[in-house]
Amino acid sequence: MPADVGHYYFNNGVNCLFEMPTSDARRLLPAHLQPLEVQHERSILSVTAFDFYKGDGGIYQEAVLAILVPPRLTPGERLPKAALFPFLVGTTTEPSRREGIDRWRLPHLMQDIEVTFKEGDECIDISVGAGGDPILDMTATSYKFEATEMLFHTFMSDDEGDFVSHVTMEGEGYSEHEFERGSLTLYEHEMTKGLTLDEVNDYPFREQWLKKGVEKFTPLRSL
């Protein structure tokens, strides 16, 4: 793969982790993956929004709903920060959707979404909708911003098999905390239909915000 392929540059990458029912998480995961639990019967919903300005998908915004799972560790390899299985991705453009499906085998909402980022003092409001219908509103708050480089294991599954990519997130300013200051409102929508909305916490237990960053995928590896 050429050096810059699989690299996606963004202004803001915002991620919050919320408790959700393990019963829902199990339904959303393929059989070979188990959800991590943050508490008994409470798994972890990861909600991420990006505004990409450069990369193979062009300029677009993206919302990713994922479940946190145990990483696949290999002796001698670097430990990842976390591992996740994206169960639905929404993007604002058709080319970026095709890129996500064809190259990375990520399940997508098959219509364009709208994502807005509204940055305030020490917080950022994100609204996701499609065709005028709301999907989610999320607010994340900041702590101290420091340069970072983090490794994640991202799992994908489709009709042709199960895969993993090692995804590196780099950026000039990364903030992470567990002060429970953010919020989430989920709406009934095709994108959220796998979730029992009332059972997802409306506040995150962890808030992560990466500014001026790049997301780098390694080529998919079959499991």
Add this chain to the structure above:
Amino acid sequence: MSVVESEAPEDRPAAAEGGQVPSAMQYDYTNFYFGSGDDAFAMLEPFSEWWAESHPAGYYLYGLPMQGAPKTRVDIRDTKTGQIHHDLLNFASYNYLGLSYRPEVKEAVIEATHLYGNGASGSPVLSGSMEIHYQLAERLAVFKGKEAVLIFPTGYSANLGVIAGLMRPGDLIVADQYAHASVVDGMILSKANSRFFRHNKVEDLERKLKRFDGKKLVIVEGVYSMDGDIAVLPEILEVSKRHGARVLIDEAHSTFIYGERGRGVAEHFGLDDEVDIHIGTFSKSLGGQGGFVAGSKALIDYLRGFSRSRFFSCGISPVVAAGILKALEIFEAEPELRQRLWANVEYMHSLLNQGGVPVGNSESQVVPILVNDDARVLEIGEALMRDGVYINPVQYPAVPKHKSRFRMSISAAHSREELEQGARIITRVLERYGICPQTSDTITSTTG
């Protein structure tokens, strides 16, 4: 909070000063919770490698051998160097009323040893109940103002046995998110539907309760052990009762401390009779070991048959029971003990406040010293010990990220001079690390 993810060393901030943080210290227990492979021992070797490096680098501060009773000044063996740190100010032990080493308690223990020997030598439902156990249970029931009490080998087993003994698959248990691990484990063992509500947020509790029909149990603590704040019990009871839920309060850190007679936070709010199940321990204020549940006779009779953590454990040692019984007698005969504790709590809070030491929302004898620096809390713990204070660090994942702290326990046995000296040392060390402002010289005493 249980373990949710692993974290690479690159992801943690480096120490700003005070030397390089050793690489092992940038990992924590969470890295060794899950691992791939088919061998159940797969994580042992990586953990051992990490432990070999991280233990001397800071983790050795946990479980250091004390050389005598948990008095206000203690000698501690440093397992890294082998040396004994003498005469450290002890703010780590639970011994809130200083009863564990009282001469009368030791005499009672010795006398019971002559009568009963060491152990109970049986389950309490079989041969492991001795006269002293009955005496203790009856005396406790009178103290708590309840019909009956059931004694457990530990506080952990009390929560485990009561929760799993009462609730069944299909029922609903809703606990405060900061509830103790024994509550969480009891919930897991019961196989009931389990939910956690945001700490002390009754709106979230109601949200969880109102969607469920069937048997419901709400669980809170009197004093929360990592933050030292107390349950907003009136609001919690109102919501719980409105939704038909029974309420359990774990008063491990509040029995013998809160309330007019020392029954706990429920009594403090005048709601003792509204709470259905009262859990307590002997290891905190009474300086012994074990736990208990107090409630109606019907509740206790039922739990006697269905609390497996008690049913299938040996009864608490009669020697320990005798010590607890004597400690309870002293507690009831000397109300000034509790008065002294509260005076000490107020005084220490004021000293720490003068020094600008962040203590969160604590209003009790449990005082979190908030360091909020996960990478350096153990390093600061070493500095405190070098300067003469023994106090336990608490770090992620026991508390959320960036919320590392020391958990200070204040005792009635501390003298004013000891509190002042402790506050000065803590403030001075935290100043060095930039955690509180340069104010230690301004701490003023009232003892002259």
